[in-house]
Each structure stands twice: as C-alpha cells, then as structure tokens.
Amino acid sequence: MSEMSLQQTPAAPVRRDAHGDTHGSHSQRVQNLKFATWLYLASEVVIFSVLIATYVVFRLHNPEVMELFHEKMNEWPGIWLVSLNTFILLASSWAMVMGLRQIQRNNPQGLMRWIGLTALMGTVFVVFQYVEYTEMAHKGITLYYDAASGIFKDFGMRFYAPTAFHGAHVIVGVLWALYVVNNARKGRYSSQNYIGVEVFGLYWHFVDVVWIVLFTLIYLI
Amino acid sequence: MADKTMTPAADAASEAQPGVPGYVGTHYPDDTTTVLGRQINLPVYTVVFIVLGTLTVLEVALAELVPRGGLTIPLMLLISLGKAALVVWFYMHLNSDSRLFAVTLLVPVVMVTLATLFLMIVPVGY
Secondary structure (H helix, E strand, O other): OHHHOOOOOOOOOOOEOOOOOEHHHHHHHHHHHHHHHHHHHHHHHHHHHHHHHHHHHHHHHOHHHHHHHHHHHOOOOHHHHHHHHHHHHHHHHHHHHHHHHHHHOOOHHHHHHHHHHHHHHHHHHHHHHHHHHHHHHHOOOOOOOOOOOHHHOOHHHHHHHHHHHHHHHHHHHHHHHHHHHHHHHOOOOEOOEOHHHHHHHHHHHHHHHHHHHHHHHHHHO | OOOOOOOHHHHHHHHOOOOOOOOOOOOOOOOOEEEOOEEEOOOHHHHHHHHHHHHHHHHHHHHHHOOOOOOHHHHHHHHHHHHHHHHHHHHOOOOOOOHHHHHHHHHHHHHHHHHHHHHHHOOOOO
C-alpha cells in the first residue's frame, strides 16, 4: 500500500518554479490535484452507472418498447442528429487536447483558440440535444406520463435521466471552458503551469467517454 | 507491482525537466505519430480523433444497415469500449500518468459492471 501513496520521494530534485514553489512541491501539488480529479471522476462513474443500469434493465425486459423507440429514431432527423452530435463531442475532446498541447508549448493564444472552440462545440451539442428532446416529445417520448405517452409511459424517465444528466455536465463543462479561456487571457497559464487546463481536460474527456457509452447503449443497440 | 512504481509524485519527479515545456507532466507529444511502423505527419491526438470518427461511422453503419441481433450488439459494444479506452488512454493520459489513477477509475467501473450484470439476471418482480 505504501507504494501507492502520494508521499514525496526523497530522490525528488529541489528546484523553484515561477510561483516560488520548490520543483518537488509543485509536482507534488500537480499530482495531488490530478489524483483528486480522478477520485471525483470515480464518483461520477458510480452515479452515471446507476442511471445506465436502470436503462439497461428496463431495455432487457421491454424489447417491444425499444423496437418502437428505434423506429422513432429512424425518422428524420433522429439518429442522424444524435450521430452528428456525437461527432461534435468527439471533436471537442480533440480540440481540448490540442489546446493543452498549445500551452505546453507556451502558446496561450493557441490555448484560448482551441478551448474556445471546445466551448463552442459543447454549446452546439447542448443546442442539438434540445432540438432532439423537442422532436422526442412530439413523438410521445416525454419525461412524465401523459395521454400521448402510450407505450413510452415508463420509458421517458429512463431515457431522459442519463442523457439530460450528461447534458447538464456538458453545460458545466462549457462554463468551465470559458473560465479557462478567461484565465488564459489573464496570463495565468504557461508551459510551466497548466494544471488548471489539464484538470478541466480530465473532466471534459470523461464527459465525452460517458457519451460514447450512452450513444451506443441508448441509440444504437 | 513491485518493479513499477505507483507513486505519482515519484513518476513526475523522475521525468521532470525544468525549463523544458510541460515539465510538470509527461504529455508533450511530437508532431508525428508512428502507426503500424509507418510515420504520419500528424500529432497522436489528431490520429486518435480520426480513429474515433471512423469507429463512430462504423458503429452507426452497423446499427443502420445490419439487422440487430447475433454478433452486431457485442460488436457495437466492443467498438464503444474501444473508443472509450482510446479517449482514456491518450486524451486523459493514462498511458503516461500514474497507475494509481488507472486503478482509481477501474475499481468503480468493475464494481458497477458486475452489479449491472447481476441486476440483468434478476427476474422481473423481484
């Protein structure tokens, strides 16, 4: 267990960075921040899994509902809109790491451009998700049961809970991206100090990973 | 486990190069990527994005063109897991970060997968 600890090793060199921290304590702080982020993401895994498991079990016991759902998804724009949205989210993840790459090369302007693009694509994702929800509601797939729901009366909550919870994460991510851009504008990141960008990246990529799973489980299978 | 350290601080300290961009981390990819022994003039992040896009097109084609059932569902699940693994490995830097981070992610993933599989075999009404 001791080899898994976050203790500073005696062999670490002692140098000072731009903030006056010793190099050892700076890298220790960086690693602690990243570890804390991973712990947070682990808790998110559990929350999303509960929603996904609820959907999977419902799907298993209600194949006729899923058949009808896929029929509805095949109507325009349906699956094509969601596929485009998936591609946009994947592209936003790519923009995110390209931004990180720019600040690692000490190019804050490049960082702002790429993270700005990430925020833009995240916003487009949310807008398209709103369009998709509107279409779904017109087809009788609503959050709450009403007369128009019919066969989908128990499906709506199971569909909207994981996808909307994910959408809420995208909205938080967009706001976070704008915060990162603002910090970059104020010169708070450099090639020596970009942990704020990296932590945001971990969150954003996690949101992307969750969507990769949701897209296949809910829309394709 | 004994021959490979799981101490993030030790990892960072041993690979740190002050003065070199990105010295606090280990993620500073080149402008070229080697795929199957061939060098491509694109950073690894872009190559991964192209692979992710291609796999997504393949997944949608499978779902739309091939009747569901048989091998298509396991195949789509496999592609999805592969895409998720690519993002976690390259974009979230688990390929170069501490193994402790990988363990932190894998423990809940394995637990909830087992729990979900259990729930799937519980008959309706229980």
